[in-house]
């Protein structure tokens with residue numbers, strides 16, 4: 001039986017482990033942290049259970065497909081509920097509750113901009129075609145060669161994909177109102193880019209949002225990790241935690257073993273790195289065996305870093321919904337500050353997740369709230385203690401303004417998380433939050449390759465390779481790497 005060592009138990013490492021094990025490989029996963037999940041982890045503090053990172057459950061079909069590949073259903077593992085409103089969107093002069101029902105959303109659009117419901121229907125119909133083509137074709141390509149794109153179903157529809165126009169320009173063809181434009185532009189932040197450098201093909205994310213819906217696994221997002229880990233255990237995957245990979249021993253362009261800080265080493269036929277690609281290249285591989293240099297990585301567009309506050313509040317906050325996007329300052333100023341000036345913004349936009357609106361199991365008492373507050377920041381600047389205090393005050397003042405009452409004195413648990421924590425917890429390149437941005441020249445075959453170009457028995461999965469950042473793409477990435485290895489070792493697997 002061919003042995004595979006996966007370094008990292010993030011969602012893509014777990015996905016790869018499940019598929020590879022099912023295909024007949026003997027799989028061992030090692031991770032530097034004490035538990036599985038990577039960014040999809042949680043922590044507990046005095047009865048509050050905080051999801052550490054992801055909070056948006058979009059594209060439920062991808063999760064369903066994953067479990068289906070193992071003859072399971074999502075509901076075998078967790079109870080998924082659709083949120084309504086999907087989220088609250090706060091602009092300078094308005095507060096919008098985005099309804100889950102499409103007809104209700106059309107009505108809302110119509111109130112904001114006359115005739116815009118017709119534009120929305122057209123816009124979403126095209127976005128749906130992009131989504132279907134992506135989920136059925138694009139997202140599953142391994143990006144190894146341009147020839148993959150010569151598929152008749154892709155070529156036939158290429159003109160509909162809006163690949164060579166930015167998401168911003170694409171949206172402007174349909175809508176005039178500033179708030180509507182912002183509402184449709186915001187998912188570009190999930191892709192690590194800006195509305196101007198994200199290709200129009202990603203309007204499929206608007207379809208995912210508006211028609212696919214915003215969901216929540218009861219118990220918290222960590223339920224996804226728990227489910228995938230349980231499945232991996234059932235499939236016979238071995239796990240080793242608190243194991244920090246420090247170096248690959250490479251001979252004749254093949255890894256001989258992966259050495260760990262514990263002086264333990266792991267020998268196998270093939271290795272899959274779920275550590276971030278730049279970390280693997282620059283820290284685990286010696287210079288002569290690297291396919292991508294330091295210069296290459298510093299020329300890439302990386303997703304932002306972030307500051308996160310996890311707060312336990314001893315009272316209810318009536319203004320908040322489950323998801324709240326505070327877009328009441330300039331979106332463009334925020335983006336240009338973090339990407340162009342490489343500085344942290346003075347008046348940032350921010351996001352508040354209040355999952356205790358849906359789920360009482362994550363709070364010690366139902367009269368309380370559980371808050372996750374995120375501000376996207378530059379990867380170039382780690383916020384000082386003063387900056388952390390500044391952002392805390394900034395967010396709290398705004399929340400108190402909208403709520404119309406004091407919140408600060410009701411905060412009974414508080415933790416913050418910044419760039420340096422992304423580095424120490426996940427070896428995140430430059431302290432980024434979610435990988436490589438999906439810009440035009442960093443999409444599909446332009447992404448770093450899943451099969452190492454020099455080392456014959458090394459592959460990659462995760463949010464720096466195909467198909468991109470986010471939990472659903474990371475799950476797919478695990479599947480792609482498994483399919484590639486099944487093909488490579490086809491003869492020995494039979």
Ligand SMILES: Cc1cc2nc3c(=O)[nH]c(=O)nc-3n(C[C@H](O)[C@H](O)[C@H](O)COP(=O)(O)OP(=O)(O)OC[C@H]3O[C@@H](n4cnc5c(N)ncnc54)[C@H](O)[C@@H]3O)c2cc1C
Pocket residue numbers: 007008009010011012013030031032033036037038039040052053054055056057058243244245246274275276279306308374425426427433434435461462463464469470471472474
């Ligand atoms: C704050 C935040 C909010 C987000 N919000 C969302 C959201 O709402 N919805 C969504 O879909 N996505 C969201 N994302 C993105 C999503 O979390 C990631 O894209 C996805 O989890 C990446 O998974 P991964 O497996 O590629 O990487 P990771 O989760 O980073 O996993 C990498 C693993 O490698 C391990 N590792 C690293 N170095 C070593 C080493 N030397 N030895 C051993 N192990 C090592 C790490 O411990 C980790 O477990 C968010 C991310 C963040 C940070």
